[in-house]
Amino acid sequence: MKCLPALALGLLVLAACSKPSTGAGSGPGSAHITVFAASSLTGAFTEIGKQYEASNPGAKVDFSFGPSDGLAQQIDQGAPADVFASASTKWMNDVSRNGPGVSGEVTFAQNKLVVITPKDNPAHVGSFEDLASPGVQLVVAAEGVPAGDYAREALDNAGIAQKAEANIVSNEQDDAAVVQKVASGEADAGVVYRSDVSAVSGANVKAVVISDSVNVIATYPIAAVAGPDSSVEASRFVSYVTGPEGQKVLDAFGFLPAPG
Numbered sequence: 001m002k003c004l005p006a007l008a009l010g011l012l013v014l015a016a017c018s019k020p021s022t023g024a025g026s027g028p029g030s031a032h033i034t035v036f037a038a039s040s041l042t043g044a045f046t047e048i049g050k051q052y053e054a055s056n057p058g059a060k061v062d063f064s065f066g067p068s069d070g071l072a073q074q075i076d077q078g079a080p081a082d083v084f085a086s087a088s089t090k091w092m093n094d095v096s097r098n099g100p101g102v103s104g105e106v107t108f109a110q111n112k113l114v115v116i117t118p119k120d121n122p123a124h125v126g127s128f129e130d131l132a133s134p135g136v137q138l139v140v141a142a143e144g145v146p147a148g149d150y151a152r153e154a155l156d157n158a159g160i161a162q163k164a165e166a167n168i169v170s171n172e173q174d175d176a177a178v179v180q181k182v183a184s185g186e187a188d189a190g191v192v193y194r195s196d197v198s199a200v201s202g203a204n205v206k207a208v209v210i211s212d213s214v215n216v217i218a219t220y221p222i223a224a225v226a227g228p229d230s231s232v233e234a235s236r237f238v239s240y241v242t243g244p245e246g247q248k249v250l251d252a253f254g255f256l257p258a259p260g
Contacts, residue, residue, distance in 0.1 A: 031059070031060075031231045031232070031233030031234075032059075032060040032061075032062070033059075033060070033061055033062070033082040033083060033231065033233050033234050033237060034061075034062045034063075034064065034080055034081055034082050034083075035049070035061060035062070035063050035064070035081070035082065035083040035084075035085065035237065036063075036064045036066075036071040036074070036075060036079070036081040036083070036084045036085070036225075037063060037064070037065055037071075037083075037084075037085040038065070038066075038067070038068045038071070038085060038086055038087035038146065038174075038220070039065045039066055039067060039174040039175060039176045040087055040111065040147065040174075040175050040176070040192075040193050040195055040196060041065065041085055041087075041220075042063075042065045042176065043195075043200065043201055043253050044195070044249050044250050044252075044253040044255065045063060045065075045085065045241075046063065047249050047253075048240070048241060048245075048246050048249050048250075049061040049063060051245060051249065052237060052240050052245075055240075055245070056236075059233065061237065064079075064081070066173075066174065067141070067145045067146075067147075067173055067174040068086040068087045068088050068090075068091040068145070068146050069091055069144045069145055069146070070173075071084065071086070071091070072084070072086065072091035072092075072094045072095050072099070073094075075095050075099050075100065075225060076094065076095060076098050076099035076100075081225045082224065082225055082231060082233070082234040082237075083222065083223070083224055083225060083234050083237055083238060084102065084222070084223055084225055085108070085220065085221075085222040085241070086146070086220065086221055086222075087111070087146040087147065087193075087218055087220055088146035088149070088218070088219065089107075089219055089221050090146070091146070092105060092221045092223060095225070099225075100225055100226050100227040101225075101226035101227075102223035102224065102225055102226055103223060103224050103226050103235070104223055104224050104235055104238055105221055105222070105223035106221065106222060106223070106238070106242055106258075107219055107220065107221050107222075107258040107259065108220055108221070108222045108241050108242045108246070108247075108250070108258055109220040109247075109250050109255040109256065109257065109258055110217050110218060110219055110220065110255065110256040110257065110258060110259070111193045111194055111195055111217070111218040111220065111254075111255055111256060112193070112194045112210070112215050112216075112217060112218070112256065113150055113151060113154055113191055113192070113193060113194070113210050113215055113216055113218075114191070114192060114193070114194050114196075114197060114207045114208065114209060114210060115127075115128055115131065115189055115190070115191055115207070115208035115209075115210060116178075116179065116182050116189065116190050116191075116192055116196070116197060116203070116205040116206065116207055116208070117182065117188060117189050117190075117205065117206045117208065118182060118183065118185050118188070118205065118206070119204060119205065119206055121206055122185075122188060123135070123136045123137070123188035123189065125188060125189045125208060126208060127208065128154070128158055128160075128208070128210045128211065128214065129158060129160055130189075131155070131160065131164040131167065131189055131191075132160035132163035132164040132167070133167075134167075135167075136167045136188050136189060137167065137169045137187045137188040137189070138164060138167040138168045138169065138187065138188065138189050138190065138191075139168070139169060139170045139171075139172060139178050139181045139182060139186075139187040139189070139190040140152070140168060140171060140172070140178060140190060140191050141171065141172050141173070141174055141175055141177070141178055141192075142171040142172060142173060143171070145172075145173065145174055145175075146218060147174065147175040147178070147191075147192060147193060147218075148171065148172075150216045150218050151191035152165070153216050154191070154210060154214055154215055154216045155191075157213075157214040157215075157216070158214040169187060170186075170187065175192045175193055175196055176196070178190040178191070178192050179192055179196050179197075179203050179205060182205055183203060183204045183205050189208075193218065193254075194207075194254050194255075194256075195253050195254035195255050196254075197254070198252075198253050198254030199254075200252055200253055200254075201253065201254070217256075220255075220258075222238050222241055222242070223238065224238055242258075
């Protein structure tokens with residue numbers, strides 16, 4: 001009979017040492033997930049997140065927006081991301097090779113570049129080639145940032161890279177910063193994504209179309225970040241983005257559909 005108290009004490013110790021269940025992956029709306037997404041997705045993903053939570057009672061989605069290169073580096077260093085949506089396959093591949101890895105990767109959208117100017121267009125920029133004109137103050141995203149790499153590729157395609165890059169007065173951390181700089185009149189022109197100046201973006205700038213013959217198509221992959229905390233909810237969010245509801249929002253924000 002004296003062994004009963006010892007047994008009871010042992011059971012109590014075992015219960016105290018057990019980890020509580022987080023509920024991750026136990027059913028729809030059961031998990032709180034964090035999504036790292038390219039800054040160009042801010043408007044669209046914020047809306048998608050609201051709709052996703054409304055469709056999945058109890059679900060909670062937090063976002064961290066920024067340049068894809070910076071987000072990838074954070075994930076590689078152990079930042080707690082459940083989903084990664086990049087503006088370039090380069091940085092998704094980086095997480096796959098140098099970070100925790102990814103699962104269920106899929107291309108969910110594409111984008112094009114446009115030139116933007118302040119509303120009054122003081123430098124009279126009317127074409128992509130005008131970015132090479134003497135005295136035009138040009139702003140682009142920094143090298144390594146997808147928006148900056150795509151912009152430089154397009155300038156090279158048009159044969160104006162040397163002259164246009166000589167006009168660059170600022171290299172910004174992402175496309176959102178380029179839009180802000182141009183909208184405030186701190187530069188004559190910038191190169192950003194079409195989605196940055198869509199009807200619902202609210203950008204106070206003028207857009208100039210870039211010919212398809214020199215333009216660059218930006219590819220956006222999304223995936224669940226692999227690891228011990230990977231959840232069913234992360235995969236469910238990826239499916240929502242690639243499904244009809246998510247695609248409708250992306251279309252409204254000026255993104256192009258993924259290749260068929």
